[in-house]
Amino acid sequence: MDSIPKFPLGDIIEKFIDFTTEHFSVFTRAISDITETALEHLIDGMLFFHPLVFIAIVGMVLFKFSGRKIAIGSVAGLLFILNLGLWDATISTLALVLSATLVSVSMGVPLGIMAALYKPFNRVLMPLLDFMQTMPAFVYLIPAIPFFGLGPVSAIFTTVIFAMPPSIRLTCLGISQVPSELIEAADAFGSTKKQKLFKLQLPLAMPTIMAGVNQTIMLALSMVVIAAMIGAGGLGGEVWRAIQRLWMGRGFEAGIAVVIIAMILDRVTQKTASKKK
């Protein structure tokens, strides 16, 4: 057995990452700085309002777009979080999750479209997605740090990798599910590819795409504690600190705040998904 040496997979990956950090880290660090500043501004912006004003605004917007039930539930949930004294942590988590979602969706949807329209691309992408989703999320933390440094940007990077696959998959699915008869009809009237995409495929795929966005948000939220390990802060940070010091009560309070945020985001996106139909 000794005659067969261990395959140096770890060494190879390490060398690869060393090499890329050495040559590209100037670049990635710059991105990191910009993103971090932007994120700070976003958080500052959201904290600029008094929490009660913020909650009132959220309540009104949701009342208009998502209905009375969701609006009342959300306001109650947010008030409870405020009462627990987790407002700042919640806002920073919200900013992180929403930024990661924004990045995931704005990359995932185009990738999903391409996968649906170009079969060879699909064949390459799908195994990659399987890989991304089954690899334990912790592992992504390791390369994130040399590239982006400790802090929220590494957290966003890791979250994006982990949370993007459903956006890609469900966009691809939604577009592939458009009945071929309709595509044929669009062709028969002389539509261009672009016209087919924007006038037919995307509108019809919208409910499925929204389901993908919903899943992406949920996955992003599920990453908050892991992200806290590399300094993302927020509610995840609260939980992480509570774990380390065995503050059971505090840990649960922060956990419940995460659940409340998850429920609000879930209901809101589901509602938009079904309304589009």
Add this chain to the structure above:
Amino acid sequence: MCKIEVENLYKLFGEHASHAINDMKKGMGKEEIMKKHGVAVGLDNVSFSVKEGEILVVMGLSGSGKSTLIRCLNRLIEPTEGSVLVDGQDITKFNKDQLRELRSKKFGMVFQRFALFPHKSVIENAAYGLEVQNVPKDERLKKAADALELVGLKGWEEYYPENLSGGMQQRVGLARALAVEPDILLMDEAFSALDPLIKREMQDELLALQARVNKTIVFITHDLDEALKLGDRIVLMKDGRVVQIGEPEEILTNPANMYVEKFVENVDLSKVLTVSSVMMKPFAVTYPKDGPKSALLKMKEAGISSVMVVNRERQFIGIVHVRDVRKAAELNHKTLEEVLDRDVVTVLPDENISSLFTEEKFPIAVVDEKGVLKGAVVRGSLLSALSSEGGIGNG
């Protein structure tokens, strides 16, 4: 003039089409090709033409290649070999842009299962063809509204397809095709998904519509009654090949082979035979100036008991019967005026003979739109035509 000419068109589905096509040219049939090459035959050397302004019906059983054929006309399916000329241009040589131009300007297509866009309202659906041509919104909505009015859907503009019945959905499909003001309508089993009553109604409306807009229409069906009703000419297909091309009556009275015979044997002939196929030449005609004596003479010569009366322009006026004419002759009348029976049933040559069975009074005069006498239908010829034509199916 020919609007569409299809010449030696082949379509094979599968990877080894080029080997298979040689065997096809040697006369190998669809099943053999499938066995030997694993290639599905869609079209096997199809040639025909569509005249401007006619309704050409392509008929055949399911799987005979009808849908493949109609889709080769606008290259929704790429033919393997052969040419399709539209207005004299070979569209199989068109590039992408030319093809899109052709599809959006010359053709309007109607589908079996409607293929309406569920996220668009009725009027947006009707306007789709114009939308992809980047016609300004006001203009395209106006044209779409006109098309909807044409198919009887005024007032339904803002509804969504899912709120409409099948028949109405297909009207939207038809309006969508008409809105682009195409020269040619391609209709693939457009009425097959509708229930019989609605189907008949739509057929009647299509004919009425065609009389107004006068398009060139290629209509696909597997239903012979529909083919006979709509078609100016019929192309009969089997296993990807054309079996017979002809006018409806030709196909019925003179089927090219056993296959066509089998197809037509169940047709209710009285429903499809027209008056002109059972009428006789008008035997003897007499001008109103002709006196009773000469009329009597002509009837005697022809051996008939009544005679049609026409004017100098050969327009039908009425009938006289031998008994009355003899009386008039005895009374020394100069004209047939007094004995002329003007209360005679008249029919057009292309009317259906089924309506004649309920008539009490024979002969019936056959006249064209200008009133010119074309022939006469007597009870005997009606029945004998039926019994002899009815024999076709038994062969």
